[in-house]
Amino acid sequence: MDKPPDNDVCSNKDLLAVRDALDVLSGKWKLQILIALLNGAIRFKEIAKQVDGISDRMLSKELKELEANQLVKRKVIDAFPPIVEYKATSHTKSLHTVIYALKEWGYFHRKKILGK
Amino acid sequence: MDKPPDNDVCSNKDLLAVRDALDVLSGKWKLQILIALLNGAIRFKEIAKQVDGISDRMLSKELKELEANQLVKRKVIDAFPPIVEYKATSHTKSLHTVIYALKEWGYFHRKKILGK
């Protein structure tokens, strides 16, 4: 028997796209880091302060992933002590729609589960 | 120094809501299971067949989590061999908006990363 064609709620390609989006926000820290950046945090240590509990190691790692996804732009300024600027990009801002949808549904879900 | 008030892109409460929504879709299998259900799959083994590669253990575990979040309704029909029906709920359907937003951004992101 062959597989049926993809006239489904969500095709296999769609599934991959959804997963791509989820992956970008996956893990314990990325969302918080992005929010810190959208709110204007710039330097490594500044982000570390805003994202409560994160270790240098994790922050460094997550920033690299975000950079690979063009959600963070890194700029080194030659100074002592070193200054490294991290900034949100236009691509980061395009995430707003997604975060908004997640947020709205999150509130809706909580009402549903905790009883209206 | 006190914490500043939450006049940010995303307040702490908002963050929790976003995370709640993400948690509901977290893990390797939940999204695929939900899609299978939205497409009409009903019985345990039917879902297992549609969700390629999942083990019985994982399916059972994930279905329980989804049920706890009211995203799946379980109904046992007393028969031999046993019949257990799994169905999407209205709450599942409310997730559509979120999944759609993720999907759209996922495609957009792919274009961005792979070069337009």
Next chain:
DNA sequence: TTTAGTGCTTACTAAAAGTTTAGTAATAAA
């Protein structure tokens, strides 16, 4: 001279998530 600050990296550990293999009761078909 010791200390602190900056943006990291390395090595290691712990915890969470997922996989594999096997097994259950009850029945019916081969």
Next chain:
DNA sequence: TTTATTACTAAACTTTTAGTAAGCACTAAA
């Protein structure tokens, strides 16, 4: 009698993810 089916569960295992502790180069302040 052996095998298959259904909807699971249990134990042992591996993989992935996250956390902890330390250290590096460099400089300025205490």
